[in-house]
Amino acid sequence: MLYWNQSRECMPREEMQKLQSERLKKTVKRVYHNVPFYRAKMQAKGVEPEDIKGIEDLSKLPFTYKQDLRDNYPYGLFAAPLSEIVRIHASSGTTGKKTVVGYTRNDLEKWSEVMARTLVSAGAVKESVIQVAYGYGLFTGGLGAHYGAEKIGASVIPISGGNTKLQLEIMKDFGTTLLACTPSYALYMAEELEESGIKPGELKLKSGVFGAEPWSAAMRDEIERRLGIMAIDIYGLSEVIGPGVATECPCKCGLHVQEDHFIPEIIDPDTEELLPAGSTGELVFSTVTKEGLPLLRYRTRDISSLDYEKCDCGRTLVRMSKVTGRTDDMLIIRGVNVFPSQIESVLLELGETAPHYLIIVDRIGKMDALEIWVEMTQTLFSDEVKKIEDMERLIRKRVEETLGISVKVKLVEPKSIQRSEGKAKRVIDKRKL
Amino acid sequence: MFIKQISVFLENKSGRLAEVTSILGGSNIDISALSIADTTDFGILRLIVNKPEEAEEVLRKNGFTMSITNVLAIGVKDEPGGLAKALKVLDGANTEIEYMYAFVSKKDDEALVILKTGQPDRAEEILKANGINVLSSDQVYKL
Structure with missing residues (x-):
């Protein structure tokens, strides 16, 4: 046929x-x-x-x-x-x-x-x-x-x-x-x-x-x-x-x-x-x-x-x-539509993080992987590892609930994410398509 | 009579520790005790310095995320079982230790230990009541 x-x-x-x-x-x-x-x-x-x-x-x-x-x-x-x-x-x-x-x-x-x-x-x-x-x-x-x-x-x-x-x-x-x-x-x-x-x-x-x-x-x-x-x-x-x-x-x-x-x-x-x-x-x-x-x-x-x-x-x-x-700026990750703004609104809702973040998409093995770097802030910081890790987990959970796919969250030092004059660069897509 | 500890957030990448210590050195701030709690992604550098307020100012100015935490410094007999004695006292009073670390230097025949507990007032009281030497901030900052 x-x-x-x-x-x-x-x-x-x-x-x-x-x-x-x-x-x-x-x-x-x-x-x-x-x-x-x-x-x-x-x-x-x-x-x-x-x-x-x-x-x-x-x-x-x-x-x-x-x-x-x-x-x-x-x-x-x-x-x-x-x-x-x-x-x-x-x-x-x-x-x-x-x-x-x-x-x-x-x-x-x-x-x-x-x-x-x-x-x-x-x-x-x-x-x-x-x-x-x-x-x-x-x-x-x-x-x-x-x-x-x-x-x-x-x-x-x-x-x-x-x-x-x-x-x-x-x-x-x-x-x-x-x-x-x-x-x-x-x-x-x-x-x-x-x-x-x-x-x-x-x-x-x-x-x-x-x-x-x-x-x-x-x-x-x-x-x-x-x-x-x-x-x-x-x-x-x-x-x-x-x-x-x-x-x-x-x-x-x-x-x-x-x-x-x-x-x-x-x-x-x-x-x-x-x-x-x-x-x-x-x-x-x-x-x-x-x-x-x-x-x-x-x-x-x-x-x-x-x-x-x-x-x-x-x-x-x-x-x-x-x-x-x-x-x-829509990303398609494992068939799911992801907008950086979705991640941004989760971070703003949590209220503890400045909206300085970077989304890193990679293909690990054959599967897309999403990692989010979030800058550490004064209010988020604690001198106890456990509290920081709890915060990482909370961000991850909220982002996953919003996007419907699993992500990795990494807290990074303040000002370590590059600032830009114009449109912020929110995404680094390392996938080789 | 708490000691002010400086806690600094550091990403696990090379050169960060050197940067913090050289900033402090450049401001003529002396480090008397330190510890690092680390995970795969980040670490928390905890410092006891002679001038905590100045250290805070200079680190913030250099863009570090940090906090000041009240901790206790105790002197324990530098002999087997010396530390255990102090810890048993706290354990017996149900006072949990969140973390602890030892001083680089020691004072006479005493080993110095930094303790972080959820209830520093209570811990100090119990320790003193049990004859454990709790150091004053003046004593510590002069070390």
Whole structure:
């Protein structure tokens, strides 16, 4: 099976634009009438739904920022009543408040559709055994992959993340053919596999879809070599739908955006001007089929570019280049979004530490590690080791509660963290991606 | 009659100890006792000096995080069991010692020990009542 939905994935550009235009008009009407936030934003710009006649008018529409989701926490941007919302997911926000997303039954159907396309482009068929080692829960990774796999009719193993020994045992005994997880976890599994004595030849694993964090070409090579599989990069964010927004095909020359559902644009993040095709800039998505939480021109902060050339795989879907960075300071650590400001607010809440801190991200072995250096202050100091260590533990506990991942806290001497005149340098990312 | 101990926060990195001691030396401050409590990441340098207020001022000026803690200095017989006798007294009165360390020099036939307890008043009273020599700050700073 080459495609899940050939008519859409290989649709001629003109037809695609027609479809997108129709859907965009419907979505604009929907948010204008159902979401006070969008009505106010459009009115402020002097745009009425009738002014949007097709995708050529996209740039007349206002942008949506992550902050808008936060300001309207939790359900303020929903375009459907809760009676129609059947699923709620959430991801971490910049102040510890989560970004909440809601799906109607139709949204779940669309999500399954785009994930089915994603998995099929990674080689999945009805007979596949798909091991979903993304986390299940508020995070969209696990359930997103799960529903897509079920839609194909593949056999899904909903093992979720963690317990690597069991993952490998099941992978071997259940004959897993496709693995879905974060790339760092895939590498970690490869390492454990070598230790476990199971030979890659004993596995039936053929491919993997890896996403939810940035990874490099070198990392892909390593995963492919060590697991003996084809590794496919997938892209998604919960605000837009979750995993399934875009995926690589076996050509591995960019990620095909499921643009009959999500229209991508590239803008200059500073001037907010639309950039011509092929330019590198910030990726912006407008969802055009979602009912629960349709978003107009959502600023992803991810840096990419778009290529409209037809791909060798036959798909005409536009390809976005692998995300190379972000326009804000968000870090993705073990698949979890981390903002330095979250750590800052914990330190301020504790009230005992000056907000001079440094976040050091490293990849130890195959796993991301987060270390936070906090400057010692007069009020924090005690002449007893135990009291200082208690304080370190308390900071660690609060940060871990806020971020949802384990961290190491180190107290350092005052003024030892470099001061800067302009924007403070809060993060040292030592990971080689 | 407590002794003022200077406690300084130090990261575990080379040269920090030398820096503190040379700052004090440069200000003509004499160190008579010291101890270091350390973990893998940081250490606490505890000092008894002849001019604690001046030491505090000069260290703060140089950006160190520090505090002044009241501790007791006692003189115990420099013979087997000498220290044990003093500690038994405190233990018998349920007074816990948070930490202790010995002086570099000694006084006549006595060994000098610094004690930090949660209840320094009570500890001093008990020690004195049991005939243990508790040194005055004047005596200590002159050492």
